[in-house]
Amino acid sequence: MTSKRVVAPYVLILPSFVLAALIVIWPVNELAQIASHSVNRFGQLRDFVGMANFRALLDDPNFIASLWRTGIWTVAVVGGAVICSVPVALVLNEDFYGRDLARVIVMLPWAVSLTMTAIVWRWALSGESGMLNSALLEFGIIDQNIQWLAEASTAFPMQILIGILVTIPFTVTIILGGLSSIPDDLYEAAALEGAGRWEQFRHITLPLITPFLNIALVLNTIYVFNSFPIIWAMTQGGPANSTDILVTYLYKVGFRLGKLGEASAVSLVMFGILLVFTLIYVRLTTSREVKA
Amino acid sequence: MNSSKLRRSIICWLALSPVVVVTIFPFAVMLISALKPSTEVLTPTWWPSRIAWENFQTMWVATNFGNALKNSLYVSVLATLGSLIVSIPAAYALTRFDFKGREFYRQFLLVTQMLSPIVLVVGLFRLMVSLGLIDSINAVTVVYAAFNIAFSVWMLQSYFATIPLDLEEAAWMEGAGRAKTLVKVFLPLAVPAMVVTAIFTFINAWNEFVIALTLLRSQDSYTLPIQIFSLVSGRYTVEWHHVMAATFAATIPVAIAFAWLQRYLVRGLALGAVK
Numbered sequence: 001m002t003s004k005r006v007v008a009p010y011v012l013i014l015p016s017f018v019l020a021a022l023i024v025i026w027p028v029n030e031l032a033q034i035a036s037h038s039v040n041r042f043g044q045l046r047d048f049v050g051m052a053n054f055r056a057l058l059d060d061p062n063f064i065a066s067l068w069r070t071g072i073w074t075v076a077v078v079g080g081a082v083i084c085s086v087p088v089a090l091v092l093n094e095d096f097y098g099r100d101l102a103r104v105i106v107m108l109p110w111a112v113s114l115t116m117t118a119i120v121w122r123w124a125l126s127g128e129s130g131m132l133n134s135a136l137l138e139f140g141i142i143d144q145n146i147q148w149l150a151e152a153s154t155a156f157p158m159q160i161l162i163g164i165l166v167t168i169p170f171t172v173t174i175i176l177g178g179l180s181s182i183p184d185d186l187y188e189a190a191a192l193e194g195a196g197r198w199e200q201f202r203h204i205t206l207p208l209i210t211p212f213l214n215i216a217l218v219l220n221t222i223y224v225f226n227s228f229p230i231i232w233a234m235t236q237g238g239p240a241n242s243t244d245i246l247v248t249y250l251y252k253v254g255f256r257l258g259k260l261g262e263a264s265a266v267s268l269v270m271f272g273i274l275l276v277f278t279l280i281y282v283r284l285t286t287s288r289e290v291k292a
Numbered sequence: 293m294n295s296s297k298l299r300r301s302i303i304c305w306l307a308l309s310p311v312v313v314v315t316i317f318p319f320a321v322m323l324i325s326a327l328k329p330s331t332e333v334l335t336p337t338w339w340p341s342r343i344a345w346e347n348f349q350t351m352w353v354a355t356n357f358g359n360a361l362k363n364s365l366y367v368s369v370l371a372t373l374g375s376l377i378v379s380i381p382a383a384y385a386l387t388r389f390d391f392k393g394r395e396f397y398r399q400f401l402l403v404t405q406m407l408s409p410i411v412l413v414v415g416l417f418r419l420m421v422s423l424g425l426i427d428s429i430n431a432v433t434v435v436y437a438a439f440n441i442a443f444s445v446w447m448l449q450s451y452f453a454t455i456p457l458d459l460e461e462a463a464w465m466e467g468a469g470r471a472k473t474l475v476k477v478f479l480p481l482a483v484p485a486m487v488v489t490a491i492f493t494f495i496n497a498w499n500e501f502v503i504a505l506t507l508l509r510s511q512d513s514y515t516l517p518i519q520i521f522s523l524v525s526g527r528y529t530v531e532w533h534h535v536m537a538a539t540f541a542a543t544i545p546v547a548i549a550f551a552w553l554q555r556y557l558v559r560g561l562a563l564g565a566v567k
Contacts, residue, residue, distance in 0.1 A: 006391070007471075008385070008389065009385040009389035009391040009394075010385075010387075010391065010393075011381075011384075012381035012382060012384060012385035013381070013385050013397055014381055015377070015378040015381065015382075016378040016381070016382040016445065017382075018380055019338075019374075019434075019437065019441060020400070020401070020404045020438050020441045020442070022438070023434065023435055023439070024403075024404040024412065024436030024439065025404070026415075026419065027404075027406070027415025027418075027419055028410040028412065029415075029417060029418045030414075030415035030416075030418045031412070031414060032334070034414060034415070034418060042421055067416045067469065084311070087307065088308065089312055091307050092303050092308075092310055094300065094304055095297070095300075096297065096300050096301035096304040096305075097297065097298070098301065099299035099304075102304070102305070102308055102312070103398075103554065103555075104313075104551040105312050105315055105316065106308070106311060106315065107445050107550070107554040108315055108319070108547060108551065109555075110546040110548030110550065111495060111499070111543075111549075111551070112499070112542070112543050112546075112547060113499030113500075113501065113517050113542075114501065114523055115499070115501045115517040115520070116459055116520065116539045116542065116543055117318060117516065118518060119535065119539060120318045120321055120322050120536070120539060121318060121526055122524065123321065123325065123532055123535070123536065124317070124318060124321040124469055128334070128336065129333070129335065129336045129361075129448070129532075130336065131320075131321045131324070131325075131336070131338060132317075133336060134336040134337065134338060135338065138338075139526045145336075148397065165314055166522065168311065170550065171552075173462065184455065209530065210306070222406055222408075223408075226408035226410050226411060228410045228500075228501070229501045229517075230312065232522075233501075233521060233525075236525070247410045247411075250410070250413075250414075250503070251410070251413070252316075252451045254413070254414050254417075255417075260414055260417075260418070263414045264402055264414050265415075265416070265501055267411050267414055267415070269533055270411050271407070271442055274406050274407070274408075274411065277406070278402060278403065278406045281402070282399070282402070283363050285371040287435070
């Protein structure tokens with residue numbers, strides 16, 4: 001009986017462990033193989049080349065540019081999303097008419113595939129027949145059509161804005177979870193002491209939702225850093241690689257140019273960066289557990 | 293009292309209005325473009341002169357929508373079932389057993405969650421080439437199931453933890469075995485959690501892009517996101533009214549299911565995230 005109890009949990013987790021290890025962990029090994037060999041476009045290994053694929057990356061100005069752009073992309077989207085989400089979550093946490101509807105609307109971008117969102121925006125941003133231009137012209141905000149996606153100086157900021165928009169739902173969700181954990185009597189006590197709204201926010205709300213904000217920051221950083229469809233479906237990293245981030249660069253190098261070795265090297269670089277983010281996440285969540 | 297709530301409501305909606313407008317905008321673009329007669333699609337006016345419902349019919353044929361819909365349903369349903377079948381026991385083990393390696397297993401799941409398909413796509417591609425599974429939607433199904441395990445276990449576990457142990461203990465006292473208790477007492481109580489998790493897994497699979505883009509090579513096996521993407525990428529003329537009608541038809545059912553379920557997500561994710 002006792003031996004059964006000891007074995008049972010392992011039997012229960014085994015199928016999920018095997019499946020996830022096979023599909024998610026095994027490819028990491030494949031990546032290491034490909035990255036350290038010369039390889040054809042179907043992934044057949046030739047000679048061992050050591051770090052040559054990594055050196056080739058460092059010599060490619062597009063890789064360096066994509067790396068920088070990934071930094072800008074991640075910081076701008078995650079930062080923008082968190083800054084927008086705090087007030088949105090605070091409002092959605094109030095009791096007002098139509099709150100359920102407002103929540104549904106704010107959450108809606110989450111349900112739509114990023115690919116579809118990107119395709120719709122690509123159409124809406126089209127220079128000649130796009131509805132954004134016609135709406136802006138109508139309201140007199142612009143006086144001639146803007147070719148939004150024709151150059152990086154307008155395309156990339158637009159992609160960042162769309163990235164923020166689709167990141168808001170998840171962030172709001174996490175913050176709402178945090179807000180709902182704050183007992184009402186804290187505010188009542190503060191109000192009795194004569195604390196105003198802003199002081200209540202600064203001294204009660206903000207400190208209490210900080211752990212949730214941290215988690216939203218780290219998880220969003222991982223998601224946004226990995227986010228492929230928005231840029232791929234809108235500009236494919238173009239024009240002239242000027243909106244490439246690491247993931248689109250990786251895809252282009254691997255499947256357009258057929259250089260799987262260099263693409264694997266990019267993957268491993270990303271894997272290293274993601275590992276750092278994950279360690280931060282683990283630190284944040286476990287330090288909370290200790291406190292609680 | 294009531295008038296103060298009314299005032300607050302107006303202020304709240306005003307404060308939310310920028311987000312609401314920007315969120316609704318793409319949906320409006322999608323719907324309006326889908327309903328414009330084909331001759332008016334390229335004219336930059338907002339409102340169509342008449343509503344062209346026939347776009348949906350012509351889109352269905354022109355974009356091979358039915359086949360892609362069938363593939364998407366096949367992949368998403370089977371991936372959801374597969375992911376649930378392996379995740380339910382794992383989540384049960386994590387909530388009801390204290391065993392050595394529990395923390396290791398959790399961290400293992402965390403790593404699989406962090407490794408997104410795009411980072412692994414080259415490795416997966418090579419794996420599938422060596423297994424001869426390029427262009428197989430079954431292979432895509434298995435990959436989706438695997439990538440959803442971490443999320444499913446996380447969600448299920450946070451709900452399972454809220455099911456009180458007393459009921460199971462009572463059943464044990466009456467002499468029911470662990471397996472019987474599981475089937476008769478625990479699983480019925482866990483049904484809502486499973487349904488919610490299933491629907492989110494389904495949505496994830498339904499919307500996935502990069503795996504399908506890489507592993508599926510022929511029109512016959514395309515899922516909806518790839519099929520619709522293929523209508524706009526690398527083409528000189530894009531039939532935007534068809535693309536928007538297809539996007540609309542592929543999006544709205546999922547969006548409605550999501551709108552209905554999003555409240556459960558707030559609870560489940562918040563519980564799971566900070567536990």
